Each structure stands twice: as structure tokens, then as C-alpha cells.
Amino acid sequence: MDNSHLPGGSNFRDVTHIFTEAAAEMSPMDVILRDGFTLQDAMSAFEIGEPRLDSGMVGERPPFDFWAPLLPEEICWIIDRSFTLEMLWHAGNTLAHTVFTCLYALVAPDLHPDMMPCDIPNDPSRPANLIPVVLRASICGMLKCCDLSWRELSKGHVHDTEDWQSDKGDTSLLEGMSVQNVIAMIDAATTWLVRSGKVSAPWTAALLARLNLRKTLLQLMDTNIFKAPSEFLDLINIVRSHLKIVRTSPSPEPGSDATARLAFDPYIARKLNSSVPIRVIEVPPVSEAWQSIDALLDGWEEQRLLSLTANVSTWELAGNLRTWLTSPPLRTPYVRSSAQSVFYDGLLVLNKFNLTWLMDRFFFETLGVSYQSAFHFVERNSRSQRPRPWADIQRGHFKLMTEYIRALWYNPCRRRRFFMKALVDFHVYHTRLKDITSGLPEDLPSDNVMRHLPSCALLWRLSVTREVVLSGFQLELYTSEEKPFAYWYASQVMDAHLTCLDNVLLAVEPDCLAARELRFQHNLLTALQAMTIPLFILSIPLMSFAWRQMHANFLRRYKWAFGGGYELTSEPVIAAPNFDTFTEACGQMLEEKTFSPSESFNFAHSILTGLIESRVVGGYAGLWTNERIQFLQNIADACERLKPVPSSMSELTLFDVGLFKWDPQIDPWFPVLDAEGAERRRSKIVRRPGEP
Template sequence: MQNLAIDELPGGDNFSDVTSIFIDAAAHMEPGGLILREGFTLQDAMSAFEIGEPRLDSGMVVEEEERPPFDVWAPLLPQEICWIIDRSFSYEMLWHAGNPLAHTVFTCLYALVISEMHADVLPYGLDHDALRPPQLIPVVLRASICGLLKCCDLSWRELSKGHVHDAEDWQSDKGDTSLLEGMSVQNVIIGLDVATNWLLKSKKVPDPWVTALVARLNLRKALLQTIDANIFKSTSVFLDLINIARNHLKTVRTYPSPNLAPTSAAHLAFDPYIARTLNSTVPIRVIDVPPITETWDAIDALLDGWEEQQLLSQTFNVSTWELAGNLRVWLPNPPLRIPYIRSSTQSVFYDGLLVLNKYNPTWVMDRFFFETLGVSYQSVIQFVEQNTQSTRPQPWADLQRGHFKLMTEYIRALWYNPCRRRRYFMKALVDLHIYYTRLMAVTSTMPDLQSTHIMKHIPACALVWRLSVVREVVLSGFQLELYTSEEKPFAYWYASQVIEAHLACLDDMLLAVQPDCLADREMRFQHSFLTALQAMTIPMFALSMPLMSFAWQQMHANFLRRYKWAFGRGYDLSSVPAVAAPDFDNFTNVCGRMLQDETFSPSDSFKFAQSILTPLIESRSAGGYAGLWTDERIQLLRNLVGACQRLQDVPSSMAEMPSFDVGLLKWDPQINPWFPVLESEGAERRRNVHVRRAET
């Protein structure tokens, strides 16, 4: 090919070396620093791939990230095998916590070459080392990694049902990498048994590490069997598997994970940057592995979730299911279950065909009326049909279908993540109101009944359900830290109004329900609980009023945005107004009256609430449907008593409010989901002020 003349070169030859200019300009920059010009866009960031910017180009390998080639057959000590297995458990729990597989499980390089790890393909010429038996890799480590991948596969199948949200609760991206979808669970279990037998019989591994490795293999086997078990086929077997796993976990804790030298070959078994070689679009993120004790705690929490799931599968009161779901959010301990447990719990309740694996929609309707009023669905139908004054047939079929859809979706939503849970509740409020108005229409065809007649309160069943959901929507805003300081007074005031409507409804229903039945005991507990809760929300409304700017126009605009769920178009379909709808105008009037109320005492209100809650705790009267969750419901009451005690040093009258420092109120959902704490030194100052005033 003929060479080009210099004057024919594209762009000419008038180039100058400007390297020194850039060196001088960057002299004062820190290593790794980055300067972005004004208007830096996504297009500019994407073009960095072409220039090899390591923070944006996942395919670029910088010097400190270079690793020697991975040798799947590199001999390993038993303690190194133990360390790899423990670390794989950690990455599995990190995946369950919501991280991608490419950043957790698949960083174990053995998981990517599992198809090559067979004992019959051991390469010839391996150095004979009595301390590093070659069978440790194709027998022991392979069995453990297969168990890991199969556990992830079965978990992935449950999570992919859509009960929890991909990319929000969990990450479904497999990066085109196998989770042993084609291998049966039984084959994996056989491999684990073979590995256990080899460790026990070969005598090639020292005793301490034999026990440690066998315990880890048995733990993996028990976890796999539990994931694969049908909870309804044999609940006793399911519970036995959980107990077996607990015993193996206890043994694993007794034989802690070894501390390896930095030069150990086991460290090469994990590559945190492996995502660059997988078909993954997620940017690489190196996840710090927590201490191994946190991993065992996470597995213990997983077993707790399964145990609660087993108890729920034998619980046939829908109200108890509702309580259990609420307690998981209201109580900080135990923490929220991992997405896998929350998804499988929803599947246990309703699999898309039957409730609790055997009940049809009629059963759900029957439980609703029985648990609320103590009457059966059939008795409701019979009474209405016999006493209706309408010639038109009642829409029982439509009511049943609508109720079944509402109930199953509502119970499932109790196991959503807190944000999704609240969002679903807000959307469901319209349907609950429509359901309430339809029950009102049914009862309107009957003659007027006495307030002591149970059938008069049929619509109230839907109303108390809806009011409890409204209360949860409002109070969950504190737990999720959604409210600005200016929004908190209205939230507390509105919560008290919703509770007031709920209490009025319970007062009417208690006149008719049969005394001392389960529904009666539950209602009486709810009445006491809500009375105490109202006695706490009203003083919080008064105490938080100084947080407001009293710029009513701006506050009203914020109110409309925050409570838009209460003014949706769906309410226009009903001629019956929504009960306890938020009313900003009423709120502004109440603010003025509260500031002038000389008889109201915030501190006495908290003491009154405590006087209601304490007897409930001491008598352990947790209502009719608490069941096996009685202790946790009592713990909720204790937490509320603790909130009352922390707030008893607030002003004793509204006259003292000008001297109260509202900045001392600190909201921390980890202490209490709904109410703040009063800072200790602030509480001490309040006590001193009270003493000085008493002396004066």
C-alpha cells in the first residue's frame, strides 16, 4: 500500500504536545478526583466507556483488581473449605437481603463451574498432600455449592410469583447463569449425604474439621428440605425440619469459621468483580461481607419466619392472620421478614385457588361475619331474605366475589414491604367504602331494627375494617418518616378523629354482640386499646402545634397532596359520604380552641393512656383473636406504655406550652413507630421548672 504524504494526513500535521498543560491543571487534585464541566449529561457519562473511566466502565480492570487465574482443582485445607462454605452462606443471606446474585452468590467462582466439579474428572498428576485431600473439592465443596444454588433456585421460583416486587424487594437477574434449575432436589440431597458419609468414614480430615464440615452440610440439607417441603402436606414434618436445622445451626456456631491468612488460596474462590464477565446490566458494586455471626443470626431469623409460617398455616381465624401481619410491622423486634418469607407466607394464605389450601370464597365471607359479629354468613343471608321489603334479588354473589378479592389481597398486603403496604391500603380504601355502601344498601331494604339486634350492624363490619385501615395509613406515615414537621399536628389530630369514629362504631356493636364470645372479647380489647391510643394522639396534636407555620393557604395545599387518597374519584360512585374523612377546615378551628383550652393537660393524657394499658398487660388480656401472638400483642402494649412514660414530663397544661421546647421531641421508629421520645436533659429541665413553680 502506498504511503501517504505528510501533507495528505487527515487533519494535517500541525500538532502540539499539551500533556504538560493537563499535568499542571491537575496538580492540586486528589487521586481519583473527577472534574465535571457544567451541563455534564448522561450522554457524556456513557461516552466515558470509550475512554476507559474505571468508575463507569465495568469492563475495565485496573491494576489493583487483577487476579491470578482461578484453578478449580487447587488443593485446599479442610478449614479453607469450611471458610468458603461459610462465606457462601453469607452471600446467600445478602441476596435474600435484596442484593443482585451477580454481586453475592455468583461471586463464588465454584458456583460458576459447578458442572466441571466431578470426582471422576479429577485431573491426573495432582500433588499428593495428606493435609489437602483432593476429594474435598469434588465431594464436599461441590455438594455444598449445589445445595446453595438449589436453595437459591427454589427461593427464586417463589419470589418470582409476584407477591413481592422485583428490583425493590429482591433482584431476579440471574445473569444467564445456572441455579441448577434442571437438577432435582433429591439429587442434591444425595450429594450432601455422600459428602457427609465420606467425611465420617474416610478418616482423611481431622476430627474438629469433620464435625464442623458435617454440621454445615447438614444445615444446608435441612434448609433445602424445608424450602422444598409442602407445609400443608405434613405440618409436623415441616416443624421437625425447622428444629433439625436449629440443632445443626447451634453446632455450626460451636465450631466457628476459621480465620485464614491473606495468602490463603481460599480467598481466590471469590471474585467481587465477576459481574463484568456475566450477562448483567447492573453496575458493579462490591458488597462488604458482614461478620459470620450476623450470617448465623440471619439464618436463625429465616427459621423463625418458617416457624411463624407453620403456625399461621394452622390458624383459621382471619383476624389472627391480620394481627400477625400488623405486629411484624409495628414491633421492631423481630425485624421485618426477608422477601422470601413474606412471599411464601402470602402463598400459604392464598395460592390463587384456595385459602389455606382448602377453603373457598364462602368460607372467607363466613369468617368475616363470624369474627366481627359472631354470626354466620348463611344466617345473614337468611335473615335478610326473610325480612327484606324489596322485590329485587339481593346481590349476594357480587358481594361475595368482591369481598373475597378484597380480603385475600388485604391479607397478602400485610406482608408487603412497609411502603408498598401503605400504598395498597390507600388504594383499597375506596373499595372498602364501596363495599360498606353496598352492605348499607342491603340493610336499607329491611325494617328498622333495635340497636340491640345483631343484624342492624352488618354494615359496621365493613366500617370498622375500613377505619382500622385509615388509622394504619395515617400512623404509618410516622413510622416511614414521611411527614414534615408541619404535617405532624394534623396527622395526630386526624388519627384521633378516626379512632373516635371507630370507638363509636364499637360502642354500637357491643350492644348487640353476644357477651363473652370471641368477637365480644376482641371488641372489648380493641375498645380499650383505641381509647388509650386516642389519649396519646390528642396530646401529641397539642404538643406538635408549635411545629406549624400557621400559613393556612400553604398548609392546605400540602394537606391536599398528602391526603389525596381520601378524595379520589372512586368516592363519587357512592351516595354515602365516607366516614371520618379528613377535614382541614375543622382542623383549623380545633387548633384555635385547643390553644385556649385551660382544662386540657397533655401529661395527664399520657398518664390516662398508661392507666388503661397497664391493666391489659398485667391481666394478659390480649383480646379474642390474639392466639399464639398474645405475647407479641402484649409487647406492643408495653411499647406504648414506654412511650407514655417517656412523654409524661411534657407540659401539664396548655398554659405551659409557650415555655415548652418542641425541639426536644425526637421521632425514632426504632424506639416507637408512632410516638416520639422526649430528650433526657430536656425532661430533666421540665421537672426542675415544675418544682420551681410548685415552690413558688
């Protein structure tokens, strides 16, 4: 048979007869399927181009001997690479493409010292026990850490295939082995390293540091933050010290032909019962793994502080700062899930509080009065004969607030979607509080705090509405034509929020924590409104003024404000988006003569710098004061960048709105001015005397 015309040359053999003979006993329409691969998978492959059936040709891999002796530095390199693969899994990749590409992870339970072959050569530079004692202990520790992480992530606080990948490929993560047994294995490995003397001193220290790092990470994941808070803090500090030692003793990169390199197979998913296509992930330098572990420790440290924080407003602030600040970046899914578990475990808040406590904190942190005080005041003074739905409010409040606080640790897209749905519940809550207080005497003075009970729900709702609108810029959802409306609507929400704060501040005790927080919010909102109004005006040229199409886009973008649930209440929604009002505002602002965009940014900047310098940043910032100040500084920097905008309305026609660049990495909500573009524009406009 002439195969010279085929790609690759003529060194081919006809093997048709092999398949013919193998299928001789099969009847027509019979199908042979491997384990985990069904007929439906085979039929789907033709439609979607399943990479497992057409993944290209992979060169032959040399057979890997798990018992092949390795140098101590090669063991260090394998352990370091296993840390890197573990962090890649935490970053959202699959186990089959990360952790399980380490072939030792597939056979770790079988690498027992009693199973070691007798014919292993005696090489003093490659002690035989390094593999069944040291490497096995480290790999088992990694698998158990992945198992504990998997159990936390599978609680449903974060989303499978969106935040993380749960597919194990029918491969063990040592689910049946206890944490204590793995720790005992690591202890035995450290004891052997110290007592045997078979490994040179520098590499003994390097291996001990890596084993201790793995052990303390495992202990940290297995420690209950409420039952052993001091132990939790001690472990964090111990992990940091071990990590510092590991960084000072890096492992050398093995040669291209080294046996250690065969310990990793990026195509191992072919041999696993995995439903995901094969994808080879480039393994980053191990320094990035140490940075990821640092970030993991920062997340645990924040959880420890949050576990000691009994202010719901502080929890809300901490969750918002993780989204508003680009540094540190958003926590890993494991940290975000465990933070939600710390707040609410499905039964109690912070492992000790019930729904009554949560109601108390809601009223106390907003108005400075307890829920019991509000309840007894209304019951004593209400003139209405209708029964008041306190029980319904309690149940609805507990569900709403626990889900809302936990949602602050969702990924940004899920977070925004939850907020949009929660706005209906906040509106219903506000309506019920208005019904309850409607029976209070009409002559109740405006400075009586009980008159403002409905404002509790309204303040929180307006805050969530503002976040929904502004987060659209951070997620880059808005088209250029939608940005003017977004800034205008944000300013309207802030205006309603400021009005509500003005009313509440008249009644709240001026020296209480709630009043301090309300005054800070008033200053912050004043500054933000002073930024959104000029941005609305300056971005008007981005619109096409095709009002019918713009209205259709408006209904699509703000459908969350007109969805189901609002019709169940008779109370109108405060600060609802209105397209007709927006079009009127566009015409009014274009006729405005006295407004100065640059002065508005200067005004906002002065408010923000005053807050930063005085460090008066609210009553519930607590241990997050410095981070809140950093948030204020970021907004002040945005004001500074936007000061070169026109100083009067008459200069608007000369301003090129194309100089605005929205980059969430620089600022989540506000644009920056393209300095180079502005300079080029000025060079075209400004002429020297005598120039044409």
C-alpha cells in the same frame, strides 16, 4: 514516544497499531458488540456514566485453579462464606455481587470427581476429594436453595428490584437438577467423610455439620407446609440443632496469601451478562449469617403456626405485629412471599377454603354471626323489592380480603400504598351492605346484630385508615408542620371507630370471641386517642399558620382520601379528613383551659397497664398473645416517656416542642422527649435564691 508526563510513569507502550490492524477488515460504521451488550447500552453509557465502561483499573488477579487442593479448615471457611453470601442475596443484593462472587458457584456442576486431573499432588493434609465431593455438594446445595428461593420470589408477591433482585446474569442456579439429586450428592459427601478417614476428627465433624445444615435447609424449602406439617416442624428443629453445632465449630480465617481467598472475586460481574453496575459488597462476619438463618427459621416457624390458624383476624394481627414491633425485625422478602403463598395460593385460602368460608369468617369474627345467617335473615325480612347484590359482594369480598391479608406482608411503603387504595373498596363494601340492609324493618331493635351488618366493613375500614395515618410517622413521611394534623386526624378516626364499637357491642353476644376482641379494640383505641389528642395540642407550635400553603400540603398528603372511586357511591365517607374542621379544632383547643396533657398520658398508661397485667388482649390473639402484650408494653413505655409534658394548658407557652424527637427505632408512632434538652432548659429557667 515520550510518556513521562502521563500518570503512572513512563512504562507504557503504544498499542494503537494493534487496534488498527484488528479493525482493518471492518467497514466504516461497523460495530463489534460482546454478548449481552447492545448498541443501546453503549449509547446510554455516555449519558448515565455506565460503571461497566468506566469502573476504574483493577489489579491483576492471580489465576485460580479450581482443583488446587485445600485444607479441611479452608473448605469450612469457603462454605461459611457461601452461607454469608446467600444471606446477603436474601437481604436484597444481586446474585452477581453475592453468591456468584464465589467462583466455585460458577463451575460447581463441572467439579465432578471423574473430571479431577490426574496430576494433583498427593498431600494427606489436603485430600483431593474434598473439592469434587464435599465442596461441590455444599455449593450445589447453596445454588439449589437459591433456585427454590428465586422461584418463590418470582411469584410476584414481593417486588423485583425493590424487595429482591432477580437478575441471574445468565448463570445457572441448577434449575435443571432436581432437589433429590442434590440431596443425594450431599449424602454421598457425608458418607465419604465418615468412611474415608482422610480428614481429622474435629474437621470431619465441622464439615458434617455444615453439610447437614445445608441439606436440611434445602429439604425445608422443598417441603409443602400443608402436605407434611409434622415433617416441616421436625426439619425446623433439625436445622436449629445443626446450626447450633456449626456455631460451636467456627472456621479460622485463612491467611492473606491463602489459596482459599482466591475462590472469591468481588468483580466477577464484569464477566457475567449482568445489567447492574459493579458494586463491591463488604462481606460481614459469618456470625451475622447464622443470625440471618435464625431469623429465617423464626419466619418458617411463624408460617407453620399461621398455616394451622383459621382465623382471618389472627392473620391480620400477625401481619401487623411484624410492622409494629421493631423486634423481631421485618422478615426477609423470601419469608414474606412464602407467608402470602401459605395464606392464598391463587385458588384456595389455606389450601382448603373457598370464598364462602372467607365470607363466613369475616362476619363471624366481627359480629359473631355467619354469612349464611345474615343472608337468610335479610332475605326473609327485607321489604325491598330490588335484587340484593350478594353475588357482587361475594366476589368483591374475596378479592379484597385475600389481597388485604397478603398486603400485610408487603414492605412498609408498598403496604401503606395498598391500604390507601383498599380504603375505596372497603367504602364500596360498606355502602353495598347498607343498601342490602336498608330494606329491613325500621322497628328492628338496636340490639339485633343484623342491624349492624354494614358495621363489619366499617370497622375494618376505620382500622385500615388509622394504620395509613400512623404509618406515616413510622415511614418518616410527615414534615414538622404536618404532624399536628396527622395526630388530630388519627384521633378523629379513632373517635368514629369507638362510636361504631359502642353500637356493635350492644348487639354482639357478650361471651363470644368477637365480643372479646371488640372490647379489647375499644380499650386500645381509647388509650391511643388519649395519646394522640395531647400530641396534637403540643405540636401545634410546629405549624407556620400559613393556612393557604398548609391546605395545599394537606391536599397533596391526603389525596388518597379524595381519589377516584368514592364518587361512584352516594354514601358519604365516614371520618374523612377535613382541613376546615382541623383549623377550627386548633382554635378551640388553644382556648381550652381544663385539659391536662400529662393526665391524658397517665390515663392511657393506666388502660394499657391494666390490659397487660390482666392479659386480656382480645379473642383472636391466640399464639400471638405475648407479642400483642409486647406491643401494648411498647405503647405504655411511650406514655411513660411523655408524662413530663405540661400538666395544664396554662403551661403550654413554657413547653419547648423542639424537645420532641421522632425515632421509628424507638417508637413507630409517638415521639420521645429529649431528656438532655429538657434538663438544659430547666437549668436556664430555674434560679436559686440570690441568683440574678
